[in-house]
Amino acid sequence: MWDVLIVRPILNMLLLLYKYLGGETIIAVTLVTLVLRLLVTPLMLKQQQAARKQQELRPKIMEIQKKYRDDPQKLMEEQRKLGLNPLGGCLPSLVQLPLMIGLYQAIIRALASTPLQLLELPRDIYRWIPSFSSLIPLKSQFLWLDLALPDPLLIMPILVVATSWFYQKLITPPALDAQAEAMNKQMMIMMPLMMGFFALQYASGLAIYFLITNLIGILQYYLFRQHYTYPTPEATDKKSVPQKQPRAGAKS
Amino acid sequence: MNLWRMRTDRLSQRGNTPHAGTRGWTIGAVVALTVLLTVLSGCAGGLRHESWPGLIVDNGIIYAANLERVQAFNAETGKWLWSYPEETDKNLRPFYATPVLAKDYGAHGLLLIAGYKDKTVYALSLGESPAERPDLLWTFAEATGQYVGSGVVADGKFIIGNGDGFVYALNLADGTLAWKYPTRDRVWATPVVVEDTVYIASLDHHLYAVNVATGAERWQIPMDGAIAATPVYIDGALWVGDFSSTLSQVDLATHQVVWTFKANDWLWATPIADGTRLYFTDVGGHVYALDTATRTMVWSAPTEIDDIIRSRPVLNPDGSLLYVAGYKKGLIQALDTKTGAVMSWWGEQTNKPGRLPGDLAADETNLYAMPILIDIRIQALELTTGQTVWTYPATEPGK
Numbered sequence: 322m323w324d325v326l327i328v329r330p331i332l333n334m335l336l337l338l339y340k341y342l343g344g345e346t347i348i349a350v351t352l353v354t355l356v357l358r359l360l361v362t363p364l365m366l367k368q369q370q371a372a373r374k375q376q377e378l379r380p381k382i383m384e385i386q387k388k389y390r391d392d393p394q395k396l397m398e399e400q401r402k403l404g405l406n407p408l409g410g411c412l413p414s415l416v417q418l419p420l421m422i423g424l425y426q427a428i429i430r431a432l433a434s435t436p437l438q439l440l441e442l443p444r445d446i447y448r449w450i451p452s453f454s455s456l457i458p459l460k461s462q463f464l465w466l467d468l469a470l471p472d473p474l475l476i477m478p479i480l481v482v483a484t485s486w487f488y489q490k491l492i493t494p495p496a497l498d499a500q501a502e503a504m505n506k507q508m509m510i511m512m513p514l515m516m517g518f519f520a521l522q523y524a525s526g527l528a529i530y531f532l533i534t535n536l537i538g539i540l541q542y543y544l545f546r547q548h549y550t551y552p553t554p555e556a557t558d559k560k561s562v563p564q565k566q567p568r569a570g571a572k573s
Numbered sequence: 574m575n576l577w578r579m580r581t582d583r584l585s586q587r588g589n590t591p592h593a594g595t596r597g598w599t600i601g602a603v604v605a606l607t608v609l610l611t612v613l614s615g616c617a618g619g620l621r622h623e624s625w626p627g628l629i630v631d632n633g634i635i636y637a638a639n640l641e642r643v644q645a646f647n648a649e650t651g652k653w654l655w656s657y658p659e660e661t662d663k664n665l666r667p668f669y670a671t672p673v674l675a676k677d678y679g680a681h682g683l684l685l686i687a688g689y690k691d692k693t694v695y696a697l698s699l700g701e702s703p704a705e706r707p708d709l710l711w712t713f714a715e716a717t718g719q720y721v722g723s724g725v726v727a728d729g730k731f732i733i734g735n736g737d738g739f740v741y742a743l744n745l746a747d748g749t750l751a752w753k754y755p756t757r758d759r760v761w762a763t764p765v766v767v768e769d770t771v772y773i774a775s776l777d778h779h780l781y782a783v784n785v786a787t788g789a790e791r792w793q794i795p796m797d798g799a800i801a802a803t804p805v806y807i808d809g810a811l812w813v814g815d816f817s818s819t820l821s822q823v824d825l826a827t828h829q830v831v832w833t834f835k836a837n838d839w840l841w842a843t844p845i846a847d848g849t850r851l852y853f854t855d856v857g858g859h860v861y862a863l864d865t866a867t868r869t870m871v872w873s874a875p876t877e878i879d880d881i882i883r884s885r886p887v888l889n890p891d892g893s894l895l896y897v898a899g900y901k902k903g904l905i906q907a908l909d910t911k912t913g914a915v916m917s918w919w920g921e922q923t924n925k926p927g928r929l930p931g932d933l934a935a936d937e938t939n940l941y942a943m944p945i946l947i948d949i950r951i952q953a954l955e956l957t958t959g960q961t962v963w964t965y966p967a968t969e970p971g972k
Contacts, residue, residue: 436669436721436761436801437624437930440883440900443816443839443856454839455798455817458758458776 324445327423328430331357333447335431340456347463347529350428354533357424358541361417366545372494378403425530431459434469434524461526468526477528478520484535485513491542624689625883625930626943627671627723628951633936634703636684637943638668639950643686644965645703648936651953651963655706657686657697669721671932675731678745679710685731687720694720694733694741696748711748716741718759722803727766728785734760740773742788752788756781763803763843765811767825772811774800780813780823792828796821803843805851807865812851814840820853820861822868832868836861837875843885843932847892847910854882854897862895862913872913878904885932887940889956896940898929903944905929907959917959938962 331353339349375382381403389396433439439458446453461468465476472478489509520528628637634654635646641661645654670687684697684707693714697707718736725732730742730751736759742751758777765772766785773781776799782791798817805812810831811823816839822832838857845852849866858880861873876882880899887896894916895908907917927944934941939953939962951965 440841440856440881440930444881452817455778457799457816 323423327419328426329445329447331420331423332427332431332445333450333453335427336446336453336456336459337450339431339459340453344456344460345463346432346459346461346468346526349459350526350529351533353424353427354530355537357420358534358537361420362541362545364417365541369492369545374404376494421534425527428526428530429524432461432469432524432526433458434526463529466525466529468529469524471521471523472525472528475521477525477532478517481520481528481531481535482513482517484532484539485516488535488538488542489513491539624667624669624945625932626668626945626950627931628934628941628943629672629674630934630936630941631674631676632703635934635941635951636672636674637951638670638672638686639943640667640945643668643672643684643697646951646965647703648939648941648953651951651965653965654704657695657707657709659706669719670733671723673724673726673731675726675745678726678729683710683745685724685726687724687733689719689721692716692719692735694724694731694743694748696731696745713741713743713748713750715750721759721761722801723763725764725766725771727771728769730785732764732766732771732785734762734764734773734775736760738775738777740764740771740783742771742785754781754783754788754790758799761801765804765806767806770825772804772806772825774802774804774813776801778815780804780811782825782828794823794828794830796830797833798839801841805844805846807846807849807851810865812844812846812853812865814842814844814853816841818855820844820863822865834861834863834870841883845886845888845895847888850910852886852888852895852910854886856881856883858882858899860886860895860897860908860913862910874913876906876908877915878902878906880904883930887933887935889935890937894956896933896935898933898942900928900930903927903929905933905940905942905954905959 335349335353338352339346342348382400385399386396389399430438430442430445433442442457443454465474466472486509489512493505493509516531520531624640626638626640628635630648633648635648637644637646642656642658644656646652647654667689669689673685675683675685679698681701682699684699685694687694693712695712696710698710699707716735716737716739720733720735722734726745729745731745732740732742734740738756738758738760740754740760742753743749744751754773756773756775756777756779758775760773760775762774769785770791771783771785773783775781778796778799779793780796780800781793783789784791796813796815797819798815800813800815802814809825811825813821813823818836818838818840820834820836820840821830824831836855837859838855840853841856842854849864850871851863851865852860854860858876858878859873860876862871864871876897878899880902882897883900884898888894893910895910896905897908898905906915908914909916927947927949929942929944931943935956938956940956942952942954943950944952948966949964953962954960955962
């Protein structure tokens with residue numbers, strides 16, 4: 322089901338673009354990545370909007386959390402009234418994930434870095450589109466790279482680490498407490514290193530995909546910058562001061 | 574006649590917080606990263622040591638390229654004789670190319686093996702006794718790509734294609750390069766030598782004819798698709814299967830494609846010839862029997878194993894049975910060569926089947942298969958019944 326719904330359509334789109342755009346794998350991979358990134362852009366923007374909204378409502382959230390500490394039911398109810406969805410932050414990520422994994426798998430299958438991988442490819446190719454099988458193997462040379470093999474000069478892994486780090490830095494919302502900040506810092510280091518590790522280990526076609534994904538992400542950030550701009554913790558804290566103080570005084 | 578089918582593994586022993594914005598994003602990223610890592614490590618293939626191991630049988634001795642080593646066995650008993658290298662060498666693994674025996678060279682013959690990962694050809698000088706561990710005579714490590722297809726011995730040379738697009742001809746005496754010929758893509762098919770010409774099929778969709786002595790090109794012709802199957806020579810023509818599902822008859826005198834047949838799927842397995850009849854399979858699981866003299870299809874049928882077929886089929890000694898192996902399900906089926914009917918099956922469904930991508934081999938009594946992804950590396954099956962004669966490593970644990 323996964324192959325039929327996700328991987329095969331992407332793989333055949335890749336082959337179609339390869340066929341009609343001069344037989345250049347790099348161009349086909351770039352365009353397919355671009356198309357899929359554009360498809361998930363509304364979700365990404367929604368995710369950023371949700372994160373931003375939660376950031377803005379932070380004082381109010383803290384207040385109701387304090388107030389209904391012993392009544393989780395009521396706490397959830399109040400949060401819902403504020404329009405908050407606890408899964409709002411991560412759900413779009415999870416929805417995007419199948420497409421990204423599907424794209425990755427399509428690239429790996431199309432490039433088929435080992436003979437055994439190529440053996441799996443015929444079943445993924447749509448037979449009703451003529452001559453797709455004649456395209457195989459796809460051209461794997463690009464500059465110094467054989468897209469089916471790891472980059473011998475290590476340039477791609479370095480570029481992947483650098484762009485992953487920069488992209489993470491751009492899209493990570495400001496942390497609101499020490500714990501969140503520590504998690505953010507870990508992610509800022511772990512994600513680029515992991516991407517770099519895979520770019521180092523696997524076919525450089527995968528590194529190209531990582532790089533293009535990061536570059537498109539960075540471009541999207543600058544195009545839709547307003548969605549990624551968060552109120553700083555200081556600003557939200559300042560906002561919360563006049564609200565909190567009178568209540569504290571009233572209690573005493 | 575007994576019906577039998579073999580399954581290779583049967584014998585195996587074996588947010589609800591005030592900071593939901595930040596945390597939600599972080600949780601999403603962690604989950605995404607975890608899933609991504611799982612998928613990458615499971616599907617990328619780079620860390621999975623798989624190949625299609627192959628073996629040859631000669632005078633009762635099996636020489637097997639066994640994933641990371643070349644090993645020799647007594648074909649009758651399965652007794653392990655020697656391994657090269659003695660200990661597992663991860664730089665060698667995995668082998669794709671089947672070993673080649675050059676019986677007329679060296680004191681008692683040479684065994685030629687080509688590594689996938691280390692991009693090196695090894696010539697082992699065989700001992701007087703088959704049980705004697707061979708000595709390394711020479712190596713050739715100038716190729717820059719991996720060896721997938723096997724080589725051929727002709728004119729005092731070992732001729733083998735490489736992933737760097739070149740075909741290398743190495744002097745058997747010392748391993749020096751006699752000549753090399755460039756193609757435009759990887760060469761995974763074994764070169765075919767007819768008289769003084771070597772025919773090279775490449776993934777670049779071309780068939781080349783090259784002088785076996787000098788490496789000078791005689792001609793080249795374009796084909797419909799990439800060629801990974803070794804062409805078969807019959808009566809002045811080469812029969813070439815390619816990834817566009819086309820079987821082509823190439824007349825060597827005129828070097829023209831004189832006849833084509835469109836199969837149901839990619840043609841990857843090397844066909845096998847029996848007189849004027851050519852048996853070939855496609856990766857979609859179909860088997861074909863073609864009368865090459867009349868160019869008529871005698872029979873063709875999808876196999877009941879319903880699987881990818883990559884391995885070269887083999888015939889029993891009297892040519893009455895054709896054995897085909899399914900890659901993913903690890904099933905071997907025996908077909909009647911007269912009608913294509915499934916003659917026999919044996920086995921049972923299990924959850925973790927071994928896979929059979931490698932070529933089958935046979936001698937007078939046994940059929941030999943080399944499964945991957947299970948503990949058993951070699952299975953010897955009785956040709957007429959499919960009963961297991963021996964397995965390796967079960968017969969020699971620890972070797």
